[in-house]
Structure formats: structure tokens, C-alpha cells
Amino acid sequence: MDTIFALASARGKSGVSVIRISGTRAHDVARAMAGSLPPLRQATLRMLRNEAGERLDSALVLTFAKGASFTGEDVAELMVHGSMATVAAVERCLAVDHGLRLAQPGEFTRRALDNGIMDLTQVEALSDLLEAETESQRRQALRILDGAIGRVVGVWRRHLVKAAALVETAIDFVEEDVGNFDTQILAELRAVEGGVQSELAGQRARERIQSGFEVALIGPVNAGKSSLLNALAGRDAAIISDVAGTTRDVLEVRMDVGGFAVTFLDTAGLRDTTEEVEAIGIARGKARAEQADLRIILHPADQPAMMIETTDRDLVVRSKADINAMPNGISAHTGQGVDRLLDQITERLSAMTARDGVTVRERHQQAMQQAATALTDAIDKIAEGDYIAELVAADIRIAINALDVLIGVVDVEDVLGDIFSSFCIGK
Amino acid sequence: MKQYDVIVVGGGHAGVEAALAAGRMGAKTGLVTFRKDDLGVMSCNPAFGGLGKGHLVREIDALDGAMGRASDYAAIQYRLLNRSKGPAVQGPRVQADRVRYRDAIRHIVAEAPNVDVIEAEVTALELEGGRVVGVRIGDDSALLAKAVVLTTGTFLGGKVFIGDRSFPAGRMGNAASTVLAQQLRGLGLPMGRLKTGTPPRLRSSSIDWDMLETQPGDDIPAYMSFLTNHTIAPQIACAITHTNPETHQIVRENLSRSAMYGGQIEGVGPRYCPSIEDKITRFADKDSHQIFLEPEGLDSDTVYPNGISTSLPAEVQEAYVRTIRGLQNVEILQPGYAIEYDYLDPRALDLSLQLSALPGLFLAGQINGTTGYEEAGAQGLVAGLNAACMAFDREPLHLSRADSYIGVMIDDLTARGVSEPYRMFTSRAEYRLSLRADNADQRLTPLGQTLGCIGDGRRVAFEEKNGRLQSARAKLTAKTFTPGQLRNAGYKISEDGTRRTALELLGLPGFGFDVLETLEPDFKTIDEDTRAQLGREMIYAAYLTRQESQIASLRADEARAIPDGIDYSAINGLSRELADKLSRSKPKSIAQAGRIDGMTPAALVLILARIQAVGRRESA
């Protein structure tokens, strides 16, 4: 395969820019530019020159050997001063003087996958890691990068293969009076079913780590939702982005809360209304809040009765605490209780993500759902007794295939396309 | 010098099917075997079919082979194994009268168009320009052919072992094929040794039958051939007895004198057909093993004790056999023995069973590392058809895992090779819900018609049966019912508002033809066989639809052929380990490569990219 290079750090002005070269000629080209190469895996300062001998930049040069690098190929990394002109000069030298090719988006990762350095779930995790905005996203991605999904699925697979073998024995060796394995088969299947179900249960929260949690602020008109939102948003450093005015009914502000990406939704105030347009707005706000991961219900200190039905998913807070001097309430004006509210939110979100699961993506969910359905089918058949063995065997096969897809053993072409198209150049 | 289209070496089960198939294709075929008497000889157990194997017999039959018809002629007991399970895993089996089977095969071969039987030992392959162009026979004359099929069975370098005694033989009483074995080894082909064993044969009149439990055949027999419609020979019962601690004691004390256990044999034996020595060592906690006493024929005084194959010395065999209930005074007519023989690593074959390194040479049967008559016959059929295709310069027949057990077997052999003698099981077939013994004709006969290996008799019978099936299917699909209609007629059905065809109803519990008839009297005209067939199909309907997309992607992957001689070490990015594995197992398609242990999707993408690149270069 040809040798490729690309800027591995963000493009634009920065302190240091990293240019990565991968392929059979990586070391030769780096040597030609740096005069000589430091020992593997030791960053050392070298003067880079082009073929005409002109100085390009003094840079840190770092090399990795085939089999022990990110891509699995020989790799050289040049850490140059982060000016656009310097980067351009080095890139020109690589392309024009040495005839290397600029990497396609995701091509380094693709090579890592091709070389067996990573499995599919790890590649996905890497893409998440590179895009991680928060601490929880980073930790989750790292865990998967470490092969966590592969390990969990590997264990399930062993149980299923065992169960399948037992079913097949009862089919193919009837003449050998081998006995009845139903109890054992059920035990194997239930072990996996339990595992898959608990993964599925924790899946939504883990997906939220990626996509962000939605926290809805609801309460009657003038309960202080907008001021609370402003107070939250006012804690400047926390804001990730504000997609304000997405709809006229729901206002969104995205921020980092205790390491979680959270989108606060400010819904239209609730009140009985006869005005049609407002009623529609309230209905939309309600529907959106209904789907949120957490609802914060504001109960203004100056209003006695609650108008809203609450559940244990909800956090109820007394707002406008400054008016009645409520010690546990919050006040957007004085800032009282805002930090405590943030802590409470963090606590709730941590509880949701506490399950020690590993699967994250929609694709994982679909595969597991398919496996879970097939397993339930198999278990039900056996539990009812007098079952058609080959159908149970077929169910188990479906489950195994589904899990195989999860770790990318089969049927991955579409997934590959999907993953690689979401990469940006050089990573 | 005689010129043939196809020469088949060996008159065993593989050789006979190969010669007959080539003959049906119109190829002028020479079947060379040691003795004319070889045709239709069963070296081991007097039975055909069983789980997986019954499927193979039906598939051979669907392609108009001889095994199904001959075993129906010879059948003295029919049993459908797994009758209590679903139709996909039921295996038709017969116990066969040796003499009747041999007679049937001889008759079929004698009547066959285009097949000459030549009695001779083949001592060498005739080679010319890196191809096989014929064979040399005993008296040193040559027979030329456009393609040669080698089916030497257990004869190639065969060596028989009884206790500490051993001598070269192809099976008891027959000479081994040693000269040919030497030539093949000299050609540098990948060869190895395998072993198998057979039990002692007992004199029927010396068995105390009265004290034994008997096992009769089925009341309603499931015939082996689609063409058979009645039981031909008189039917008999078998008897069942068991080994006991005393039997085990004797075997255990003499283990060191067994050829298999004394270390005289280097070849690997099958795990699923263990000798009594094996059973007693590996399952030490079991103090009894079942034995079926199977008469070898209607007029035969010989009994085959199924379950105690052995290579202990003759006197030890006599001692342990006599500890068994009913066999106290039994007389051994021929001691059990083990046989070791040469096989060729089947990964050297392509999907048409041709040896990639030696064009013009096809291999089938035990020589490819399989065991069993049915496995041999099925390969013989494919090799014979493809040898004829080669002779006529036609595209070869490649069966798929999705269309037949034969396809599964050939794919397994050529992709994975063997580590012990290979036999068929239903669990080897991932699409077994659609690859049933009962629909082998639906799956394969049309294929055979296109190829030209189906005789007129079968063609007419198949078309007639198929016509009935199609018209019944059309009737049942045309008539639909709403849940309301069904409820009004007094039947339970979920109120989901779906209109269901009568065919779909057949797949639901509680809707047999008895019910359908009350809904639509016209269904009364559908005959019994057709009803049974449709009923079997509908049991799996829900699963079959789900499998469709998998089968489609398998077929797509099977269609992505990997050219011969691809250099895996030159594919950048392929790990050394995988490249080695690939070079060894020589996958024929992306589908086969995908099943190699340790294969990753990434590696598949690389191989795919490489073959596409090769394809582009070639077509450019």
C-alpha cells in the first residue's frame, strides 16, 4: 500500500501541528527530511529540510515501527511549529519532493482496522474519542477502545455456542441415547439473555453520553424558567453552544454539567389558555419535555399549589426563593441554589449511567435487540416443553449472527462505509 | 488405444455414481476397477441414510443417481430417524440386504448408457503437459480420456490391522492399491493417513435371538428414492443388546494389544464412530453401551453388530463378544479390523472436485478424507458430472451451501480440509430448515435438468409431482380469509385484521387440511402427498423468510470467486498469520474466506479489493 500523510492536529494557527506519515516509505522520507532518525518512540529535535536543502522548520521527530504503531504500518510524526505557512511547506515537501499521497478522510484509521490493530467497535470508539467534548464521553470511548464490547460479546458467544452444541447433539445423535440437556441449555441461554437485557437497559443512558442528555425546565408561566436558564447560561465557561430559538416553543441551551453534555430545554409556560396558538405551543413543549431524560419542575415560591403531576424522574425545585426567603429554593436573581441544582442534576445523570455497560451506538442496540428477541423465542420454546429442536437451533443461530455483527465479524460493509464517512482528514 | 471422454478409477460408491453421472451426461465413460464384483459392495455397515446422510441420498437421487433406488430395492427395514422432531432434521435410513444392493447396482450399471466396466488395476496416471490425460492399467496398456475421476476409497496404500497383525489390503479380502499410491506421493501432492474400523461379523444362527429386545421398522416407510412408491423386499426386525462391565473388563485388560491403541496406526480415526476400545477409555464412567444387531440380508447368516468396531486380536474379540447378552455362544465369521489408508488434503481441490494442481484429475469419496457410502456417492456424482462438463468444454457445476448438503460438504472439504474422517451431520448445514430430505427434488432436479443428467423417467415423474404442488400452492394462495370469517366459522385466530391466505393458515397451529376443507371444499381435491409436502414447508415459513436475505448475501459472496494462485503475502496490510492461513486453505470465494478462523472484515475487504484489482487488470 502506498505511503500517505496528513495533518493529524487541527488545521489553523496553533502552538504545535502534528503531521503524520504512514506506510512503507514513512521512515525513509522522514530520514531524508531530518538528516537522521532518532531511536523508535523517542521524540527528538531535528531540522527538517526539503530536497533542495532548504530549512523548513526545526521539529520534534517521532517514529513508530510496523506492528507497533497506530496504523500498524511504519509511522513517522513530525511536530512542527503551528503556523499555516510551516505546515504548508512541510506538506509540499512530502507531496512534491517525496511523492507521498495526502490521506483520505479516515484513511489512517481504516488502515489500522485493515491491519487488525483495531476491531470495528474500537474504530467507532476512536471516532467518539476524537469528538469527545466531555469527560464522560472521553472515558466511555476509551473503555470501548480498549476492546470492552469485544470481550463482553465474546463471553456471550461462548455461552451460545455451548447451547447450540447441546441442541445439535440432541438432533444429530439421537441414536446414541445421549440424554436430555434442556436444563443446561436453558441456563446457558438465560445467562446471555440476562446480560443482553441489562446492556439494553443501560444503553439509552450511554447513548446520551454521546448525544447529550436533555433536561427540560417546566413550570407555570412566570415560574422563572427563562431567568434560570439565563442564570445557568451565565456561568460562561460551561456553555458549549446555544442553539437558541430552534423553535419558537422550545429554547435550547447546551452545556457541560459535571462532565455530562446536557441540553436544557426551556418549554413554553404552562397555563390554561383559550388562545389557540399558545395552546399548540404548550402542547409541543409538554411533548418534548415528556421525552427528556430529566424534568426540572419549577414551583414558584409565591404560588401555593402545584399544577403539574410529577413522577420520581422529576426534580422539583422551589424557584424565586428570594421572594419568600426559602433556604432550599433557588433564585435566578441572587444565584442562590443554582450550584446545588447542578449537583443534583449531575447526581441523577450519574445514576442513569452507572450501569457498567459497554454498548453505545444505535447499531449496537439493534443487534442486541435482535439477539434478545431470538433468545426469548428460544427460551420460551424450551420452557413450554416438547419443542421443535431445529427451530430453537435456528433462534440461537440468529442470536449468534446478531452478536457477530455487533463486533464486526460479518456483514459489515455498510457499517464500514458509515463509520469512515464520519471521519475527518488526518485522524 | 482406447479413447474415452471420462475414466473413473474405482467401482465403489463414489466411482459408480461418478461413472453413471458422466454416462447420463452423454460422456463415453470407462469405469476401471480391480474386480467387476466390486460394484455395489458395502465395505462396512449394511445400511444407508440416517441423519444428514439420508439427505445426501435424497440429493443424489434428485440428480438421478443410483443410491436411492438401489437402497430401496435392498431395504429390509425402514426407519425415519428423529421422527419426533421437525421434517428438516428427519433422516430416512434403511438397513440394506448386501446381495440385493449389489445386484441392484450391477443392474443399473449394466443398463446405463455410455458406461463400460473394465476389470483392471490402475497403476499410474498418464500425465502430459501438466495435465492428466488417462490412466495406465495393470497389463501396462494406457486408456486415454479428457478427464479422470479417482475414487480409490480405502484402497490407496491400504493396510489392515487386527491386533498386532497387519498386512496391505484395500479391505478384508481385497488387494491394496500400492503402485498408484507411490506415484501420487511422488507427485508431491498433499497427502496424509486416516483410519477407520469395522466390527466382527457374527453368525446369525449362533445368536440367542429370543432373549433380546427387538426393534422393528416403521409402519409407514419413508422411501429413499423419490421414484419409489412401494416397499419392494420383505421387512425384518433388528435386535438390541448391550455391553456390560465384564465386556469392558476384557477390553480394558487387552487395550495394549489393540492396533488402534497399541500405537501401530498413525492415521487419525473419526471421533463420532468410535471403536469399543475408544468408548471404554473415553467414557470410563459408562458401564454399558448399546449394540444394534443388524442382519446383513434376508438369506444371509451374517449379522453386523453395530457399535463395537474393534482392532483387538481375534481371540480377544471372541472373548468379549461372548460376555454380551444373547451372544453367549456366538460364532465370529470374520473378526473386526481397522484399516489405514492414504487421503489427499481436499483443500487442494476446487469446487468442482478437480485437483487445482493437476487439471483433468477429479477426486471423490474416501480419498478426499470423508467416510461413508453417502458422502462418497454424493462426491462421485459431482465429480462425474464435472468430468463430463470438462470433456465437453462446458462450465462446471458448483453447488452452494444454500442449495444442498452436497454443497455444504464440498464447501467444508475444500475450504477447511479434514482433521478426521468427515461425515455429514444436519448441524453442518446452516440453512437446513430449507435443505430438507423431503424437498431435495424441488431443490436439485431442475438444476439437473438444465445440466442434462436427468433421465426421462425421472423428468416425467418430477414434472407431474411438481405440477400438483404448484397448482395446490396456487389454490391455497388464491383463497384468503379475514379473522372475522374464521371466527364465524368457529376457529380461533388473533384479531389483528390481517387477511390470511389458506397457505399461511396452514403454518398456524390448529389449521390442518381438515380445517381448510371445511372453509373451502375445493381443497378436498388436493392429494395426500402434496398436503404433507405443503404442511412441512409451512412449519418453517416464518424462519425461511428471515433466512432469505442471509442466503442472498451468501450467494453474492460465493459469486465473488478468488482466482487460483493469488499471492496473499503480497497483499499489503494482511497479517502474516492470516496470509499463511489463506495460502494453506486456498479459499475459492469470499464466502469461503470469510469462514476461515480468525478472519476479520478488514482482511476480507483487502482480499476483495485485490481480486477486484486483478479483475480490472484482466478485463482492461
Ligand SMILES: Cc1cc2nc3c(=O)[nH]c(=O)nc-3n(C[C@H](O)[C@H](O)[C@H](O)COP(=O)(O)OP(=O)(O)OC[C@H]3O[C@@H](n4cnc5c(N)ncnc54)[C@H](O)[C@@H]3O)c2cc1C
Ligand atoms: C474397515 C472399514 C470400516 C469402515 N467403517 C465405516 C464406518 O464406520 N462408517 C462409515 O460411514 N463408513 C465406513 N467405512 C467406509 C465406507 O466403506 C466408505 O466410506 C465408502 O465405501 C467409500 O466409498 P468409496 O467409493 O470412496 O471407496 P470404496 O467403497 O472403498 O471403493 C473403492 C473402489 O476402488 C477400487 N480401486 C481402488 N484402487 C484401485 C486401483 N488402483 N485400480 C482399480 N480399482 C481400484 C476398489 O476395488 C474399490 O472398488 C469403512 C470401510 C472399511 C473398509
